[in-house]
Amino acid sequence: MTVPADPNWFDAGPEDLCESGSVAEVVVAGEIVALFRVDREYRAMQGTCPHHGGPLGKGMLRGCIVTCPWHGWQFDVTDGTYQHSDQLQHPCFPVKVEKGRIWIQMPAPNHGN
Numbered sequence: 121m122t123v124p125a126d127p128n129w130f131d132a133g134p135e136d137l138c139e140s141g142s143v144a145e146v147v148v149a150g151e152i153v154a155l156f157r158v159d160r161e162y163r164a165m166q167g168t169c170p171h172h173g174g175p176l177g178k179g180m181l182r183g184c185i186v187t188c189p190w191h192g193w194q195f196d197v198t199d200g201t202y203q204h205s206d207q208l209q210h211p212c213f214p215v216k217v218e219k220g221r222i223w224i225q226m227p228a229p230n231h232g233n
């Protein structure tokens with residue numbers, strides 16, 4: 121296995137982790153990440169719901185919309201847009217599949233500089 125040159129890409133698991141239309145919760149670089157498979161493509165989003173911290177990686181995916189399992193807030197997993205207000209956008213992360221592994225690009229750590 122070759123590690124990508126960019127150190128902010130993290131291995132999130134095998135390429136077949138999710139079937140099309142399904143969801144998984146993974147921990148990447150110490151962060152909970154919700155991983156979605158929409159058709160053949162993976163999408164990744166910060167895994168904790170901004171409402172009260174529900175697990176978006178255990179939500180229900182219909183098309184490209186995930187529904188939080190706790191109180192039903194809905195987000196577009198392609199860009200993080202909250203479905204009832206475009207003022208709220210939940211963080212999403214780039215994803216790629218390379219050499220049979222899923223890679224997620226996490227933001228560089230903020231060291232307070």
Ligand code: FES
Nearest residue numbers: 169172174188191
């Ligand atoms: S915690 Fe997600 S909708 Fe309330």
